[in-house]
Amino acid sequence: MRISVLALDGVFDTGLSVTLDAFSAANKLSAAAMGGVPRFDVTLVGVRKRVRSAHGLAVPVQPVAPDAKPDWVIVPALLTLSAQELMESFERPDVAQAMARLLEWQAGGARVGASCVGTFILAEAGLLDHREATTNWALAPFFRQRYPHVQLNESRMLVPSDIGVTAGAAMGHLDLALWLIRSASPELASLVSRYLLADIRSSQAPYIIPNHLAQADPLIQRFEQWARKNLKSGFSLQDAAKALATSSRSLQRRCQEVLGKSPLAYFQDLRVEHAQSLLRSGKLDLERIAAEVGYGDGATLRSLLRQRLGRGVRELRADLL
Incomplete structure (x- = not known):
């Protein structure tokens, strides 16, 4: 499975790291513990040559190749804490470029996934219109009012749809990664869950x-x-x-x-x-x-x-x- 992880300036450090770590663990366990080859070809890409995380760490992105044809594109969240900060991020040129690239990839057959505030990028691009989705529960009222055509259910942790999958707040990044691993191999996902002391949660309701x-x-x-x-x-x-x-x-x-x-x-x-x-x-x-x-x-x-x-x-x- 070819996966492009699309990182933007101000990306949520933990969300990006846990996504990459989950797929890295899956590849290592697939090769070592299960006697198979790595299942995931993961590329960290950016629409800019230089990307820094929310904590100012350099993110080693590769430029988006014009002929890239990933099976999945994952958008980690930006570290924004309010609706106002989100609105300001939509005005950024790199975010606009990212949305345009997502539309191209999705039109070319790639599926898209996002967790937490990353789901707003998909919604802003129109990719979630008339589809079920979830998001960061704390910003659900803003999401619901800004995107009235999205069928939002923030009580769920994961919501698959015909174009991909959305996941819930913060550590929902790990739930999304485990969900993708499970789609390739339930046995491998179980093994990764045990090594990382984590599992897919079905609901955000207890945290709201x-x-x-x-x-x-x-x-x-x-x-x-x-x-x-x-x-x-x-x-x-x-x-x-x-x-x-x-x-x-x-x-x-x-x-x-x-x-x-x-x-x-x-x-x-x-x-x-x-x-x-x-x-x-x-x-x-x-x-x-x-x-x-x-x-x-x-x-x-x-x-x-x-x-x-x-x-x-x-x-x-x-x-x-």
Whole structure:
């Protein structure tokens, strides 16, 4: 498999390194432990002759060859922490050149992959329109509003599509690399996972901080504050809208536009977050925790936790030890 890793100035050091390290480990293990030849021909390329990482380290890129025909092109994330920084990066000539090159490669049959903020490069180029995708959960509200034609689901860690694959925040770079290795050889991917003490995660949901998402919009922020005060008493759309001096329809529409979910779904996110916090304290049993987050019994809370986090109460308590 021929893979071009496209590095831009300000690339996220860890994301780039873990991507290269995963494929390097796969090649070495394929040759040594499995008696085969290296599976991946990885080339680190750039649209500029000189590229530096976010920490100022020189990245040894090769120039993009005009006749290059990779099977996959991977775009590691830029180290940007805000929507404003992302907007500024889109104005850079090297980013524009990279997007043009991605469109050429994809039109020529290459598949494309990106993790974290790298997914914004694919979306800005129009490659994700009318396709399912995921991204850095912390910037999901901005992504959703800027790219309304992308079917975003930031709770997922990996989302394959017909043009390639997108992965979630930060260490999602490793999940993406392992996914590609697994597509070539499940046995090799298992071996790499064991050597790196890592495995593909199916969801970002356990890592999402609802309060961070709410800060993307004033109305949602006020709704979040109201919801936290009313977790025990339960959810009422009409009561929430009245308290926020808006209509039920407006609140529903704004939640969908910013968060990609209904007010009730976000309210349940806050219940899950608070329940996890109470589980972490270890001071309350499940029935008491259920009452604290507005449920009449522990069974309902168990079901919600497993539905949202993919794990049961016993597994969650074990994770917190």
